[in-house]
Amino acid sequence: MDQKGSSILVLLIEIIVVVSTGFFLSNIAVAYADSEYASRIKLVEDSRIMAEGLLGMPGDALVSYQNPANTSIVVFSQGKVSVFKKGDPEGAKLHRLFYVPPGYTTTGAAEQAVWLCLEKKSQNILLRECLPGEMPSESLAGRSGKPSAAVE
């Protein structure tokens, strides 16, 4: 290879390195700025704290909660809440653990629900999609434009 050919090759390699670095950085930025992922973290944290609250409440209760990540699946198993999307590998699923006192159970699931309901009946806590009439009024929900929760 002559001198001119060699310098063109070096120039091409430099351009490839710069472009691929820029592409990699912008990919990282887009992935981290993805609000869906942040919403899923918010959902899994809120679900855990609501379950822990309900476990300490006397009597029966119903909490309706506007789902900030309504394209996700939420699953309650005994002492564990999981949030994920269909087809997510195990490593991408979000899990949070919480302690369930003896005698209590936590179960249920909801898929792509706009409103989630956590229902405490006796010593059972069930997660499910809210039925019509269980959500707070539209004015309450739409006033702030942000996810909201209500306890009955």
Place this chain on the structure above:
Amino acid sequence: MDQKAQFELRKSIYWTISIFVITGVIIASVGVFNSYKSSLVEIPPSLRAEMLSLRFFNSCFPYVDSLGKAHPEVIDLTQFTEKNLNACYSTAAFYGIKTFNFRLQLLKSAREISTDKYYRTDQFQDKHLVLVYDGQSLQEDVLVVFVQESI
């Protein structure tokens, strides 16, 4: 060394430094994005501790009347034991000291119990007015909940 060789040497040094700088920028960017995201979705520890402590005056040490009805916010002193506390709130599944631990103190009754991994490094505390049943009568008391976060 001729001019051409000097240019190539400078270029190699330039790219070696550039690789370190680019790697540093990538790592710093990931760190900044990560901490920003964590700050956006963080739940205050005091809120979670308050939710967890609801059970201490509602269901862990319940006073059950002669009809078999459990009364929330009424603590039966005979039930106010570390055994019952650790059954009601266990830290074993959460690596003990890596989660919330609590010390409960009844001021007027002068009774104090704590969870199994509590080492008196309180971060904050909370007070609740409760009724206490001492086997004969109900009396007003103050339940102080000392909270130790992950240590």
